[in-house]
Amino acid sequence: MDAVNEPVHPEQVRISDAERHAVAERLRTAHDDGFIDLSEFDERIAEVWRMRTRGELGRVTRDLPPPQRRRNDGLVFADSAGGVAMKVLAVIWLCLTAVAVSGWGIVALTAGVEYPWFLWVSAPPGAVLLTLWLTGIGRPRRGNR
Structure with a gap:
């Protein structure tokens, strides 16, 4: 089988800007919640925009807890x-x-x-x-x- 027809492993699939934005938002939440400081947030965001594949993208959030549902989900007014x-x-x-x-x-x-x-x-x-x-x-x- 030649290289053109071989399936691509899911971690090797290229990422879109929308996926980068989603990870950036997750990092922003982690910073807002105090899991990472501003310096580390900046480093990780810069890294996100340099990444090309889903496998790489998963590295920047691997050590963060899963996203929590926010208090204002479904409510009328924001927490701002x-x-x-x-x-x-x-x-x-x-x-x-x-x-x-x-x-x-x-x-x-x-x-x-x-x-x-x-x-x-x-x-x-x-x-x-x-x-x-x-x-x-x-x-x-x-x-x-």
């Missing part, structure tokens, strides 16, 4: 300063809305006024928070560790 700010603002907005709806309910029951004035209190800040969140402020990144 923006996520904390949005969470605080959302809680304040919910409290404001609860007070306004309660006040409206009391007035509606006692005076018979049914005009939903609480929407003037609740809707504008709610629209601002929703717009910020939809533009990505405080929201977890997709595929975030």
